[in-house]
Amino acid sequence: MNQDTHENHEQTDLTRTQFEKPHFEAPDFDVPYFKVPLEKVPAIGERTFLQVDDRFLVLFNIQGQFYAIDDRCPHQGASLFGGKLDGCTIQCGAHGLRFDVATGFLVNSKSMKISTYAVHCVAQRLYILLDQESAHG
Numbered sequence: 457m458n459q460d461t462h463e464n465h466e467q468t469d470l471t472r473t474q475f476e477k478p479h480f481e482a483p484d485f486d487v488p489y490f491k492v493p494l495e496k497v498p499a500i501g502e503r504t505f506l507q508v509d510d511r512f513l514v515l516f517n518i519q520g521q522f523y524a525i526d527d528r529c530p531h532q533g534a535s536l537f538g539g540k541l542d543g544c545t546i547q548c549g550a551h552g553l554r555f556d557v558a559t560g561f562l563v564n565s566k567s568m569k570i571s572t573y574a575v576h577c578v579a580q581r582l583y584i585l586l587d588q589e590s591a592h593g
């Protein structure tokens with residue numbers, strides 16, 4: 457009886473292997489990443505808030521291009537989620553500093569920078585690379 461149970465498990469595992477490893481399912485990133493839930497993918501012109509472990513991120517969809525930044529202004533730490541967006545520039549609501557969401561830098565300066573993360577689309581799913589500053593800029 458135990459043997460029957462064992463055989464059943466093996467059969468189940470084989471079935472699972474066949475169906476859980478389609479070639480596109482696991483992107484081969486060499487850094488930690490976050491797979492964005494479909495309901496958190498912003499529409500064009502929108503943004504979503506993401507909590508990934510102890511990080512708080514904002515994901516923007518600007519004319520079909522996705523950008524991910526830390527939800528923390530480098531000036532005094534205010535949330536950037538509600539900031540005014542103008543093109544690729546986000547304006548912090550606390551004191552009005554403006555940052556390029558693509559590069560993370562303060563507009564017209566490199567004295568301050570928000571953390572940015574590369575966003576990749578694989579098989580129509582979005583992935584945010586967590587340990588790599590974005591290469592958008």
Ligand code: FES
Nearest residue numbers: 529531532548551
């Ligand atoms: S906290 Fe963002 S501009 Fe001061």
